[in-house]
Amino acid sequence: MGRPCPHCGQRISRTVDECPYCGxxxxxxRPWYVWLLGGxxxxxxxxxxxDLSSLVHFAETLFxxxxxxxxxxx
Numbered sequence: 001m002g003r004p005c006p007h008c009g010q011r012i013s014r015t016v017d018e019c020p021y022c023g024x025x026x027x028x029x030r031p032w033y034v035w036l037l038g039g040x041x042x043x044x045x046x047x048x049x050x051d052l053s054s055l056v057h058f059a060e061t062l063f064x065x066x067x068x069x070x071x072x073x074x
Contacts, residue, residue, distance in 0.1 A: 003029065
């Protein structure tokens, strides 16, 4: 699936760096799932290298804090 060149309007690929018709430099676009997979890989690496018990403790502390802030009366 292509996109229009910002200069000449011809359909070009999302992954090209230069329009093959007019030579204008264009920024390549990546699909949304590339960003999703990259973020998932970083999250998995973080969890794999991190200390799981400290992550669980941090999540519990954060949850308890959020729950306590929501229960405060004005």
